[in-house]
Amino acid sequence: xxxxxxxxxxxxxxxxxxxxxxxxxxxxxxxxxxxxxxxxxxxxxxxxxxxxxxxxxxxxxxxxxxxxxxxxxxxxxxxxxxxxxxxxxxxxxxxxxxxxxxxxxxxxxxxxxxxxxxxxxxxxxxxxxxxxxxxxxxxxxxxxxxxxxxxxxxxxxxxxxxxxxxxxxxxxxxxxxxxxxxxxxxxxxxxxxxxxxxxxxxxxxxxxxxxxxxxxxxxxxxxxxxxxxxxxxxxxxxxxxxxxxxxxxxxxxxxxxxxxxxxxxxxxxxxxxxxxxxxxxxxxxxxxxxxxxxxxxxxxxxxxx
Amino acid sequence: xxxxxxxxxxxxxxxxxxxxxxxxxxxxxxxxxxxxxxxxxxxxxxxxxxxxxxxxxxxxxxxxxxxxxxxxxxxxxxxxxxxxxxxxxxxxxxxxxxxxxxxxxxxxxxxxxxxxxxxxxxxxxxxxxxxxxxxxxxxxxxxxxxxxxxxxxxxxxxxxxxxxxxxxxxxxxxxxxxxxxxxxxxxxxxxxxxxxxxxxxxxxxxxxxxxxxxxxxxxxxxxxxxxxxxxxxxxxxxxxxxxxxxxxxxxxxxxxxxxxxxxxxxxxxxxxxxxxxxxxxxxxxxxxxxxxxxxxxxxxxxxxxxxxxxxxxxxxxxxxxxxxxxxxxxxxxxxxxxxxxxxxxxxxxxxxxxxxxxxxxxxxxxxxxxxxxxxxxxxxxxxxxxxxxxxxxxxxxxxxxxxxxxxxxxxxxxxxxxxxxxxxxxxxxxx
Numbered sequence: 001x002x003x004x005x006x007x008x009x010x011x012x013x014x015x016x017x018x019x020x021x022x023x024x025x026x027x028x029x030x031x032x033x034x035x036x037x038x039x040x041x042x043x044x045x046x047x048x049x050x051x052x053x054x055x056x057x058x059x060x061x062x063x064x065x066x067x068x069x070x071x072x073x074x075x076x077x078x079x080x081x082x083x084x085x086x087x088x089x090x091x092x093x094x095x096x097x098x099x100x101x102x103x104x105x106x107x108x109x110x111x112x113x114x115x116x117x118x119x120x121x122x123x124x125x126x127x128x129x130x131x132x133x134x135x136x137x138x139x140x141x142x143x144x145x146x147x148x149x150x151x152x153x154x155x156x157x158x159x160x161x162x163x164x165x166x167x168x169x170x171x172x173x174x175x176x177x178x179x180x181x182x183x184x185x186x187x188x189x190x191x192x193x194x195x196x197x198x199x200x201x202x203x204x205x206x207x208x209x210x211x212x213x214x215x216x217x218x219x220x221x222x223x224x225x226x227x228x229x230x231x232x233x234x235x236x237x238x239x240x241x242x243x244x245x246x247x248x249x250x251x252x253x254x255x256x257x258x259x260x261x262x263x264x265x266x267x268x269x270x271x272x273x274x275x276x277x278x279x280x281x282x283x284x285x286x287x288x289x290x291x292x293x294x295x296x297x298x299x300x301x302x303x304x305x
Numbered sequence: 306x307x308x309x310x311x312x313x314x315x316x317x318x319x320x321x322x323x324x325x326x327x328x329x330x331x332x333x334x335x336x337x338x339x340x341x342x343x344x345x346x347x348x349x350x351x352x353x354x355x356x357x358x359x360x361x362x363x364x365x366x367x368x369x370x371x372x373x374x375x376x377x378x379x380x381x382x383x384x385x386x387x388x389x390x391x392x393x394x395x396x397x398x399x400x401x402x403x404x405x406x407x408x409x410x411x412x413x414x415x416x417x418x419x420x421x422x423x424x425x426x427x428x429x430x431x432x433x434x435x436x437x438x439x440x441x442x443x444x445x446x447x448x449x450x451x452x453x454x455x456x457x458x459x460x461x462x463x464x465x466x467x468x469x470x471x472x473x474x475x476x477x478x479x480x481x482x483x484x485x486x487x488x489x490x491x492x493x494x495x496x497x498x499x500x501x502x503x504x505x506x507x508x509x510x511x512x513x514x515x516x517x518x519x520x521x522x523x524x525x526x527x528x529x530x531x532x533x534x535x536x537x538x539x540x541x542x543x544x545x546x547x548x549x550x551x552x553x554x555x556x557x558x559x560x561x562x563x564x565x566x567x568x569x570x571x572x573x574x575x576x577x578x579x580x581x582x583x584x585x586x587x588x589x590x591x592x593x594x595x596x597x598x599x600x601x602x603x604x605x606x607x608x609x610x611x612x613x614x615x616x617x618x619x620x621x622x623x624x625x626x627x628x629x630x631x632x633x634x635x636x637x638x639x640x641x642x643x644x645x646x647x648x649x650x651x652x653x654x655x656x657x658x659x660x661x662x663x664x665x666x667x668x669x670x671x672x673x674x675x676x677x678x679x680x681x682x683x684x685x686x687x688x689x690x691x692x693x694x695x696x697x698x699x700x701x702x703x704x705x706x707x708x709x710x711x712x713x714x715x716x717x718x719x720x721x722x723x724x725x726x727x728x729x730x731x732x733x734x735x736x
Contacts, residue, residue, distance in 0.1 A: 030620070030621065031620045031621050031623070031624040032624045032627070035623050035624050035627045036620055036623055036624075040623070040626075040652070040659060040660055042659075043359075043657075044659075046359070047627070083402075089422075092422075093422075148451075148453050148454075148457075151453070151454060151457045152457060155457055155458075155461045155463075156457050156460045156461050159461060162461075162463060163454055163457045163458045163461055163463055164447075164449055164454050164457075164458060164463075165424065165425070165447065165463075166421075166424060250450045250451050251451045251453075251454055252454065253424070253447065253448060253449045253450060253451070253454060255421060255422060255423035255424040255448070259423055259450065260423065263423075266618075266619070266620060267620070268620055
């Protein structure tokens with residue numbers, strides 16, 4: 001167990017280092033931040049001055065070593081554009097994104113689990129068709145369309161909910177539903193097919209033969225076993241919900257991390273991009289590590305060695 | 306204005322008399338010392354990277370309400386520049402920049418209340434404003450990056466003024482009760498530029514004035530304005546617009562004339578045309594940049610020029626401009642600053658500007674010449690000459706002055722300005 005854990009942690013650190021290195025080099029081939037900072041009418045001397053101040057005139061290897069120090073200390077210096085510690089700015093935005101992602105994640109789980117169970121138990125009945133329709137729609141409808149349409153209906157036509165911005169619970173409803181539809185569709189599809197597979201297993205037949213009640217069979221035996229592959233998907237989904245809410249954040253003017261990253265990329269604000277990428281990548285890796293460890297807890301047959 | 310009168314006392318010295326009795330929101334008097342402090346702060350090396358105050362050297366206090374601002378060279382546009390110069394309370398700055406950013410103190414009609422990055426800035430009326438208390442008590446600036454969300458927020462009454470209304474929704478907004486679409490001519494003029502020496506190759510034909518004139522005749526700008534932009538733009542003959550000092554209304558744009566364009570191409574030896582790469586923005590300063598470039602390319606095909614449209618992201622485009630690696634033909638846009646022809650002509654045509662890709666000695670000397678005088682009556686005729694000359698030589702293909710578009714509810718009265726500023730002091734409740 002402990003040697004497995006160490007191996008997994010080392011592998012995770014490698015993954016983070018890989019993402020960091022890729023980020024570093026990709027950024028440095030795209031554009032020169034100094035040009036964007038000083039504006040079009042600046043003199044070449046002025047641009048050179050800014051490049052020196054930002055350390056962009058250093059050899060690439062020197063910059064890379066500096067950057068790796070930043071990865072270790074989680075400090076990439078000040079944002080070029082805002083002159084504030086970049087990591088601090090990212091961490092300040094994190095709760096705003098986390099709240100939306102968690103709300104969407106919760107809605108997706110709470111709706112998809114009963115939906116998948118109903119769909120699998122009453123297979124090929126109208127209930128299954130309705131559940132499948134909902135999950136297909138969740139899969140197929142892009143967030144930018146769903147977001148814009150829900151604003152038109154609930155804010156403009158009906159006037160029930162605010163179109164955008166942050167505040168009380170009313171501000172959460174539309175962006176949460178928009179963000180939840182995709183994982184909802186995914187979870188439902190996967191859980192339904194896993195349940196259907198499990199229903200054919202010997203232990204389910206044994207349980208039935210024992211005369212167990214149907215709901216105990218489904219919840220106690222089938223769901224527990226069908227849930228393992230879904231757990232992996234859930235881990236990946238939460239990571240992408242956090243970093244991938246960009247479109248939803250833009251449509252609903254939600255001041256989260258996604259928008260900060262987009263702006264930082266357009267501005268070539270290296271410290272800000274590096275801070276957010278490292279934070280998001282670490283979050284992603286940690287969640288997946290937890291999921292891997294949970295496997296052993298949920299299924300004692302899987303030995304973590 | 307905070308200055309009641311000003312004059313240039315020498316080639317580099319400007320003396321400003323300040324308005325009596327003005328204070329910052331924290332009670333600090335706005336006097337000559339405050340101005341000197343602010344000029345010193347903004348001209349300090351490394352203060353900020355934006356370069357617009359670079360021509361200013363320093364400031365001196367003459368008496369408590371009179372201040373002298375000294376420029377590094379002759380600078381006829383200084384009074385315009387001062388309008389873009391934000392004056393902050395020296396007392397509030399004593400606490401340091403970090404603290405100031407959290408609670409900025411100025412002297413204007415509105416006082417800062419709170420700010421949430423990428424969400425909103427809230428200000429409240431300053432009852433003691435020297436120009437009288439503003440009519441609107443509280444103003445919230447909201448950041449709504451998605452255009453359709455902005456429109457929805459206006460329709461549902463969550464916002465009263467909307468900036469950057471998509472031009473294709475202009476008529477729809479006007480058809481609805483209670484809200485209106487507004488537009489104002491901007492000083493920003495998109496244009497097409499030639500780069501004969503482009504390292505990408507293929508720019509040589511643009512050394513020939515006849516080819517440049519043929520492009521000007523072949524591109525149907527009026528049709529682009531009408532069909533692509535729904536009429537929401539105003540054709541210009543040069544990079545100047547009527548709102549800019551030095552504008553000459555007599556200078557006319559090239560008429561659309563395909564036959565003449567073909568004849569000019571033949572005369573230059575390019576009857577069979579040539580191939581070029583054509584840079585445009587993926588999105589950005591000009592309206593519908595990709596569609597616009599495609600329309601231009603379709604026009605050029607009629608004179609056998611095969612232009613391959615290449616959309617470039619703005620940051621990359623700026624870097625390519627600086628490294629001088631842009632394509633031989635491309636879309637660009639220029640706003641200039643301070644509503645003066647100098648910013649326009651210098652930026653687009655002077656060899657020292659990073660945005661200049663086709664230089665001409667005669668034009669350069671005219672740009673330098675108008676900078677030698679502070680007298681508008683001397684400068685205006687030079688600008689007029691420059692406009693005529695630049696059209697004649699077809700240094701660029703000027704397109705249009707773009708329109709800034711806004712949406713507004715009928716509950717307020719307000720007129721948009723050509724400089725992209727929305728000043729809540731100028732907003733009043735409708736009767």
